[in-house]
Amino acid sequence: MAVVFERPKALCDVPLHYCPGCTHGIVHRLVAEVIDEMGIEGDTVGICPVGCSVMAYNYFNCDMIEAPHGRAPAVATGVKRTNPDKFVFTYQGDGDLAAIGTAETVHAATRGENIVVIFINNTIYGMTGGQMAPTTIPGQVTQTTPYGRDPQLAGYPVRVSEMLATLTGTALAQRVAVDSVPHIREAKNAIRKAFENQRDKKGFSLVEVLSTCPTNWGMTPIKALERLREEMIPYYPLGVYKDITEGGNK
Amino acid sequence: MAKMTVRAERCKGCGLCANACPKKIIEINKEKRNKAGYFTAECIDENACIGCAMCAMMCPDCCITVEK
Amino acid sequence: MKGNEALAEAAMRAGCKCFFGYPITPQTELAAYMAKNMQKNGGVFLQAESEIAAINMVLGAASTGVRAMTSSSSPGISLKSEGISYIAGSDLPCVIINVERGGPGLGGIQPSQADYWQATKGLGHGDFHLLVFAPASVQEMVDMVVKAFNKADEYRMPAMILADGLLGQMMEPVTFPEIAVEMPDKSGWAADGHKNKREHHIINSLYLTPEELEKTVVDRFARYDVIKEKETDAELYLTEDADIVVCAFGATARVVKSAVNDAREQGIKVGMFRPKTLWPFPEKEVQKACANASKVLSVEMSMGQMVDDIKLALSCAKPVEFFGRTGGVIPTPAEVLEKIKAMGGNN
Numbered sequence: 206m207a208v209v210f211e212r213p214k215a216l217c218d219v220p221l222h223y224c225p226g227c228t229h230g231i232v233h234r235l236v237a238e239v240i241d242e243m244g245i246e247g248d249t250v251g252i253c254p255v256g257c258s259v260m261a262y263n264y265f266n267c268d269m270i271e272a273p274h275g276r277a278p279a280v281a282t283g284v285k286r287t288n289p290d291k292f293v294f295t296y297q298g299d300g301d302l303a304a305i306g307t308a309e310t311v312h313a314a315t316r317g318e319n320i321v322v323i324f325i326n327n328t329i330y331g332m333t334g335g336q337m338a339p340t341t342i343p344g345q346v347t348q349t350t351p352y353g354r355d356p357q358l359a360g361y362p363v364r365v366s367e368m369l370a371t372l373t374g375t376a377l378a379q380r381v382a383v384d385s386v387p388h389i390r391e392a393k394n395a396i397r398k399a400f401e402n403q404r405d406k407k408g409f410s411l412v413e414v415l416s417t418c419p420t421n422w423g424m425t426p427i428k429a430l431e432r433l434r435e436e437m438i439p440y441y442p443l444g445v446y447k448d449i450t451e452g453g454n455k
Numbered sequence: 456m457a458k459m460t461v462r463a464e465r466c467k468g469c470g471l472c473a474n475a476c477p478k479k480i481i482e483i484n485k486e487k488r489n490k491a492g493y494f495t496a497e498c499i500d501e502n503a504c505i506g507c508a509m510c511a512m513m514c515p516d517c518c519i520t521v522e523k
Numbered sequence: 524m525k526g527n528e529a530l531a532e533a534a535m536r537a538g539c540k541c542f543f544g545y546p547i548t549p550q551t552e553l554a555a556y557m558a559k560n561m562q563k564n565g566g567v568f569l570q571a572e573s574e575i576a577a578i579n580m581v582l583g584a585a586s587t588g589v590r591a592m593t594s595s596s597s598p599g600i601s602l603k604s605e606g607i608s609y610i611a612g613s614d615l616p617c618v619i620i621n622v623e624r625g626g627p628g629l630g631g632i633q634p635s636q637a638d639y640w641q642a643t644k645g646l647g648h649g650d651f652h653l654l655v656f657a658p659a660s661v662q663e664m665v666d667m668v669v670k671a672f673n674k675a676d677e678y679r680m681p682a683m684i685l686a687d688g689l690l691g692q693m694m695e696p697v698t699f700p701e702i703a704v705e706m707p708d709k710s711g712w713a714a715d716g717h718k719n720k721r722e723h724h725i726i727n728s729l730y731l732t733p734e735e736l737e738k739t740v741v742d743r744f745a746r747y748d749v750i751k752e753k754e755t756d757a758e759l760y761l762t763e764d765a766d767i768v769v770c771a772f773g774a775t776a777r778v779v780k781s782a783v784n785d786a787r788e789q790g791i792k793v794g795m796f797r798p799k800t801l802w803p804f805p806e807k808e809v810q811k812a813c814a815n816a817s818k819v820l821s822v823e824m825s826m827g828q829m830v831d832d833i834k835l836a837l838s839c840a841k842p843v844e845f846f847g848r849t850g851g852v853i854p855t856p857a858e859v860l861e862k863i864k865a866m867g868g869n870n
Contacts, residue, residue, distance in 0.1 A: 206458060210508040210521035221516055225493065226469030230515030247719040250587070262725045268714035270586045271727040273609045276579035279571065283583025283591065284714075286567045287541050291587075291716050309579070312572035386475060386509045419469075426469040 215240040215249075215266050222260060226426020228416045229257060229325065231383045233264055235393045236294070236323060239400050240267065249292040250284050252277040254301035257331040261296050275306025278313035281320045292403055294321040300330045303339040303363045310369070317374030317408035321399040324365060326380075327416040328437065335421030339363045342440050347421075362440070366413045370446035376408035377453070378446040382415040384433040388443070398450070407450060415441055457506025457523045459498050463487075465518035466495035472510035472519060478503045481510055526661045527552035527691045530594070530620055530684065533665040535560065537672040538704040539618070540589040541567035543580035547599045548632045549688035550622035554594065574599040578606030578619075585615040586726040588713030590672055590706075594620035596688070597638050598629060600646070607681055608647030612728030614712075614743070616675035618668065619653070619683045622691040625851040633851025634688035636773060639828035642685050643802040650740050652747055654682035654754070655801040657772040661695035667799075673705045674754065678746055679712075685801060687824065689774040689853065747803075755805035758797040761787065762812040765794030767866055770809065770833050771822045772798050775854065779822050782859035793863055801829070806836040818866050819843045822859055824852075 212218065215237035223229045240246050249267035253259055255274035262269035272280040277295035285293040302310050302324050313320065329347055330336040336349040340362050344353040354362075370378040377399055381392035392414055399410035415437050417429035424432060445453065459481070461472075466489060473481040473496060480500040489495050496519075498504060506523030524532070531553045534542070542557040554570070561568035567584075571577035577593045584591040595603060600621045610617055623638045625631035642655045654674050656667040664686060671682035714724045730736035758776075761783060762768055771779040776797040786793040796812035798805045813819050819841050821830035827845040834843045846862040848854045 206456060206522040208520060209457075209506055209523045210511040210519070212517045212520075216517060220465055220491075223515065225467035226471055226515060228515055230517060231513070234517050246717075248716045250714055250716060252583070259729060262727055266723050268717055268724045269726070270583065270714050271613075271725070271729055272582070273579060273605055276575065276582075276606070279576040279579035280583035280586070282569070282571075282576075283541070283543065283580035283585075284587055285583075286569060286580070287584040287589045287591070288587050288715055308572050309576050312576065386512050389512050426471055427474050430471070430474070 213237040213241045215246045217264050217266050219263060221264060223257065224420040226417065226419045226429060228383045231389060232323065232325060232392070232414050232416065233261065235389070235396050236296070237265065238393060239397045242397070243400060245292050248290070249294070250288070252281045252284070252293070252295040254295070254297040256298040256301050258296055258298060258325065259332070275301050275304070276309055277301065278306065278309040278318065278320070278322065282313055282318050285318060285320050292400060294323060296323045297325065298331070299326045299328065299338040299340040303365050311372070314369045314409045314411070315372045315374045317376070319403055319406055319408055321403055322409070322411045323396065324411055324413045325416045326365070326413055326441065327418040329418050329421050331418045331421050342436060364441060366411065366446045369411050374409050375411065375447050376402045376449050377410035379411070379448070380413040380415065380441060380443050380446065382433060382438060382443055384415070384430045402450065457504040457521070458501060459504055459510055460520045461496050462518040463489050463495040465516050466493060467491070467516055468493040468495055469515065470496070471513040471515060472496050475509045475513040477507060477509060478505060480504060524661060524694065524697045525552055526664055526686065526693045527622065528556045529661045529697050530664050530668055531556035533668040533699065534592050534618065534672070535564050535566065536699055536702045537669040538590050538706060539566065539592045539672065541584045541591050543569050543571050543577040543591070543593050545571050545574045545577050545595065545599060547596045549624060549691050550594050550596045550620065553620065574602035575606065578603040581617050582606055582610050582613070582615060585610065585617045586713065587715040588709035592618045592620070594622065596622045596624045597626050597635070600638065600641065604647040607653070608649055608651065609728050610681050611647070611651035611653065612649060613726050614679040615681070615726065616679050617681050618671045618675055619681060621683060621685050623685065623687040625849065631851040632688065634774060634853060635824050635849065635851055636687055636775060637825035637828065637849060638685065639801065639823070639825060642683055643804070651743065652802050654678070654680065654750070655685050656682065657685050657799060657801050658690060659773055659776045659797065661690070661693055661697050664690060665697055665699060669702055676705070676707050678750060685773070687774050751803040754800060755803045755808060756799040757805040757808035758799060759808065759812045760795040760797065762794030762796060763815065764792055765816050766792040767818045767820060767863055768794050768796050768813045768816040769820045769822055769859070769863065770796045770829065772801060772829065775822055775824055778854055778856055779859055781856035782863065785856060785860050786863050791863060804832045804836065809833060809836045813837060813841060816841065820862065820866060821845050822854060823847045824854070825849050
C-alpha cells in the first residue's frame with residue numbers, strides 16, 4: 206500500500222492548541238500543502254496575527270514572525286520589500302484583519318503589495334471568548350451582542366473580499382469555505398493560486414476562508430459546519446471577487 | 456485494499472472525519488480516552504475503507520494517514 | 524547641511540537599507556531626503572499609511588536582519604509606541620528618530636524636549652528600554668546615528684535619536700567620517716528563509732508561561748546592566764571648579780553653553796554637564812561633574828523631566844533646581860544667566 210494522504214512537511218509535527226473541531230487546523234494544513242507542493246518552505250516567511258492563531262509560528266516549519274494585533278500586513282510589507290525574492294504570507298482572523306488592522310489590510314492591498322493574505326472569517330473573536338467581530342452576522346448572539354447583533358446599535362458586518370476587490374492593487378480576492386471536502390479542495394486551489402501570484406509578481410492576493418468556531422458558537426463541530434453552510438455562506442457568498450491573472454475572469 | 460490510521464494521541468474526537476466518511480465506517484470510540492482526555496476516532500470496518508481520504512481532508516488536527 | 528537631511532545621509536552611510544515613514548512636521552525633510560536617495564543606494568523607501576504601519580514595517584524588515592529605520596515627531600512617536608514595545612520584546616535592532624515638538628496632544632510644531640520621560644522611561648508597555656542618544660549639533664546627529672545602528676545591532680534592541688525641531692531644522696557644516704559599518708552576523712536569529720539548511724526561526728514576544736516571560740525579561744535586563752556600565756556618554760564643560768553645574772541636553776545645551784561662557788566672563792564659577800546618552804543615563808559622569816558644586820540646575824525645554832534623573836543620580840545630596848520653557852519656547856542664554864545669578868552663583 207502507498208500513502209495517499211499524510212501530514213505535509215511544512216506543518217510542524219506538534220499538537221495544535223485549537224479547540225476540537227475548529228477548522229483553523231484544516232487551513233493551516235492547506236497552506237502547508239501548498240508550501241510543500243511549490244517547494245518553497247526554505248524561502249517563505251509567515252506572519253502570525255493576534256487571536257486564536259497567534260501561535261501559528263509554532264506550527265509552520267518556515268521562518269515565522271509574530272506581529273502586533275492587526276499589523277501583519279505592515280510587517281509583511283517590511284519583510285517583502287527588503288526580501289523581494291522570498292514568499293511572504295500573513296494568516297489573520299476577522300478581528301485582526303477587519304477591525305484593528307483594517308488600515309494595514311486596505312493599504313497593503315491598494316499598494317499591490319506582493320504578498321499572500323489568508324483571512325479566517327468565523328464571525329467571532331475566539332481567543333477572548335466569543336465577542337462580536339466585524340464579520341458577526343446581524344442577529345448573531347455573541348458575548349457583546351447578547352441580544353443578537355443589532356445593526357442599528359452595532360453597525361453592519363464587513364464583506365472583506367468584496368471590499369478589497371474594488372482596489373486596483375488587489376490581484377486576487379476570493380472567498381472559500383472549509384465546511385466540506387469539495388469546498389476544501391476549492392480552498393486549496395485558491396491558496397495555491399495566491400502563492401503562484403506572488404511568485405509571478407502579480408500583487409496582493411487575499412483568500413478569505415469561512416471557518417467555524419464550535420466553542421464560541423456553542424455548537425458541536427458538526428453543527429458548526431451546518432451553521433457555516435446555512436447562515437454564513439448566504440451572507441458571505443463564496444466565489445472569486447477579483448482575479449487579474451490570465452484565465453481569471455474578474 | 457485501503458487503510459486509514461488515526462494518530463490517537465493527537466485526536467480530539469471532534470467527529471468531523473466520521474461525518475465526512477462516505478462509507479460511515481469511522482466512529483468515536485467512547486470506551487477509550489487518549490492522554491489528553493479525548494475520546495478518539497477509529498475505523499470500525501477496515502475492509503470497507505476505499506482510501507478516499509475524505510476523513511483526512513476534514514481532520515483539523517491533521518492526525519489521519521491514508522494508505523491505498 | 525540641514526540636521527534632518529544629515530540624519531538621513533548618515534543612516535544610509537551606516538548601512539540602513541530601508542526607511543518607512545509617515546509625514547509629520549518638523550522631521551519631514553528626513554523622509555524627503557530618503558525618498559530622493561534611498562532607492563539610488565539600493566535601499567527601500569516607503570511612505571506608510573500611518574506611523575503604526577511604518578513601525579511595523581520596520582519590525583518586519585528588522586526581523587529579516589536588515590538595518591531598518593523610521594523617523595517621526597512627538598505625536599507620531601506615541602503612535603509607534605506599540606510597535607516599539609513589540610520590537611523590544613522580540614529583541615530586534617532598529618533606529619527610531621524623534622525630532623521632538625511641543626505637546627501634549629497635537630501640541631505645537633516648535634522645538635521641545637518634553638518627550639524625555641517617554642523616551643527614557645515609558646515608550647510602550649512592559650519592562651524595557653531603548654538606547655537613547657541626544658545630539659546637540661548636526662555633526663553629532665551624524666555621528667550618533669551611526670553609533671545607534673551599531674549599538675542597536677550589538678545589543679539587539681531599538682535605539683532612538685532624541686533630537687528636537689531646532690536641531691532638525693538647523694544648518695551646519697558637517698563631515699561624514701569614513702564609516703566602518705559593523706554589521707554583526709544575524710544568521711543565528713533572522714527570519715529570512717531557512718533555505719532548508721537550518722531549523723525555522725521565530726521572531727516573537729509572546730510567552731504564556733509567567734516564569735518563561737520573567738526569564739526573558741530578566742535576561743534582557745542583565746544585558747541592560749552591561750549597557751549601563753559600558754555605553755554612557757557625556758560632555759563635562761568647565762565643571763572642575765564649578766560652584767554651580769548646569770545640566771542640559773540637545774539643543775538646550777547650546778543655549779546653556781552660551782550662558783555658562785557669559786557667566787564665566789563675569790567671573791561666576793559655572794560649568795555644564797551634558798548627557799549624550801539619556802538611556803543609559805550617565806550617572807557616574809553627573810556625579811563627577813557635580814563633585815565640587817554646591818548647587819545644580821537643570822535647564823530643559825519642558826516642565827522638568829531630566830531633572831528627576833539628576834536628583835536620583837546625586838541621591839538628592841545637593842540642591843537641584845530647574846529652569847525651563849515649554850510648548851515650543853526656546854530658553855535664551857540671558858534667561859539662563861539670570862537664573863544662575865538668582866541661585867547665588869558668584870565668584
